[in-house]
Amino acid sequence: MTTPFRKMHGLGNDFVVLDARRGPLLDARAQPLAIMPAAAAAIADRHFGIGCDQFIVMEPGTDGADVFMRIRNPDGSEAGACGNATRCIAALVADEAGRDRVVVRTIAGDLPVERLPGGLWRADMGPARLGWQDVPLAREVDTLHVPLARGAVADPAACSMGNPHATFFVRDLDLVPVAEIGPGLEHDPIFPDRANIGFAQILSPEHMRLVIWERGAGITLACGSGACAAMVNAHRRGLTGRRATITMPGGDLRMEWREADGHVLMTGPVATAFTGTLDLSSFAG
Incomplete structure (x- = not known):
């Protein structure tokens, strides 16, 4: 079983994005599959995987957040924030909903993002x-x-x-x-x-x-x-x-x-480089 993904970037800071908002990601036997650190690192590898700076999984948003964004670095470690990915995920969700403002939740907190003219997005990255x-x-x-x-x-x-x-x-x-x-x-x-x-x-x-x-x-x-x-x-x-x-x-x-x-506001563009599918079970090890 293959899973759709998007390759997105903000100023070349690139991400593999998977969507788990409508249900768990599945393996070849249609069983729920957790993306473990080793699997995220394998997908992020630029020679043997797809390649990215961060691996992103979109999960359902709750309690005022439109989406939860889980972030892993190329070594598999989990990150609390990623500004360029925040804009990318916000643009996806906003375009789906036909809205100009969404809230992206991370393990570090909620990040409101709004659409600006000229294809730009402004993210409130919270307080320093x-x-x-x-x-x-x-x-x-x-x-x-x-x-x-x-x-x-x-x-x-x-x-x-x-x-x-x-x-x-x-x-x-x-x-x-x-x-x-x-x-x-x-x-x-x-x-x-x-x-x-x-x-x-x-x-x-x-x-x-x-x-x-x-x-x-x-x-x-x-x-x-x-x-x-x-x-x-x-x-x-x-x-x-x-x-x-x-x-x-x-x-x-x-x-x-x-x-x-004391909040920090960041404004910049987003882009989708390409879309595709991958077999998650082949990265399970």
């Missing part, structure tokens, strides 16, 4: 959490200046956007060996749950460049929650205002850290 326990960090330190360094990069700021983030601010992003230092930073003991690591170059108070080493995924073309964290951390450092365009390898996101309630 700034306490050291919230990130979390392994010990009590100032999250605005985390005592962490690798080579020429040092002194990141940290926060949680439903998942842990640290942002290093650098003079020239092109000189940072992200692929070399990213793994060690992700797994540094100061991050008990590992962390997404951002490297940001401030171009002006309204514009920055950003490259993200994603927890469990490596370098990706874009990272929505990483862009949220970079916006928050840059403003906390006095490097930007509360609004900025963040340019990543896959394109631009418009960001706002709203003063009234």
Whole structure:
């Protein structure tokens, strides 16, 4: 038995999306099949599977949410937030329902998303959490200046956007060996749950460049929650205002850290690359 899937992306940050809203996913014997971490990792593999930065399963929404979005990284670990996937799933649900606003639920909370002109979607990613326990960090330190360094990069700021983030601010992003230092930073003991690591170059108070080493995924073309964290951390450092365009390898996101309630708003496009079917039972091992 085969199962339909969609390959979607936001600025090249790509996802395999399965729909389990109308019933459980089934194996070849038509029996309910749970997507285990190993199976998600196998599907996410770009050589032996379909390939993606995150593996997404849509589940029924309840209590005011239109859909529940379950997120797994390419290593099979579960993630609490993914900004680009949030916009993609919201666009699917909104188009089905003929609406311009939906609520996407994740294990980290509810994320309202609305349609804007020009094919853009704005997601309310919720409040940035700034306490050291919230990130979390392994010990009590100032999250605005985390005592962490690798080579020429040092002194990141940290926060949680439903998942842990640290942002290093650098003079020239092109000189940072992200692929070399990213793994060690992700797994540094100061991050008990590992962390997404951002490297940001401030171009002006309204514009920055950003490259993200994603927890469990490596370098990706874009990272929505990483862009949220970079916006928050840059403003906390006095490097930007509360609004900025963040340019990543896959394109631009418009960001706002709203003063009234501390929520972070992210605006960007979504796209479907292709659709297909897969035999889930072949990935069960």
